[in-house]
Structure formats: C-alpha cells, structure tokens
Amino acid sequence: MSYEKVSQAKELVIGTKQTLKAIKEKQVIEVIIAEDADQRVTNKVLVAAEENGIPIFKVDSMKKLGKACGIEVGAATVAIKG
Secondary structure, three states, X not given: OHHHHHHHOXXXXXXXXXXXXXXXXXXXXXXXXXXXXXXXXXXXXXXXXHHOOOOXXXXXXXXXXXXXXXXXXXXXXXXXXX
C-alpha cells in the first residue's frame, strides 16, 4: 500500500538528510521508513516525525521503496510533502 502511495505522490523527499530537513521546515505530511534500513540511520527521522505528529508508515524493503520513488538505489526514508 505505501509503495503505491509513494509512486503516486506528487512531491517526494528521498533520503534521511533531506527528510529531516523537510520535517524541520514543516513541509512533510507523511514519512515512510524501510524496515531493512539501519536503525541508526532511520531513528533520527522516526523521532523527528513523532515529535512533529507526522504519520509514520513502514515498508519492508529499501530496494522496493527506492524503486517506488523512481530511483535505481534503495531508500531508507521517504517523506511525502503536503
């Protein structure tokens, strides 16, 4: 379900650093985190999203998440801008 939502989203932020930046700038309506990503990498995004009341969805694969974003590499986190 979330892969579909990502592939249909108009504005995406791909990657942990960019997702954190977008959360701080209050531009994010939803965060998607790959469960197979390193938790040290995704934990900052998880905490920031929770602190800002942003819904968090988890998917099983970085590779599939990257593919849903239209990139050739895996993505640990993706944010949907609103």
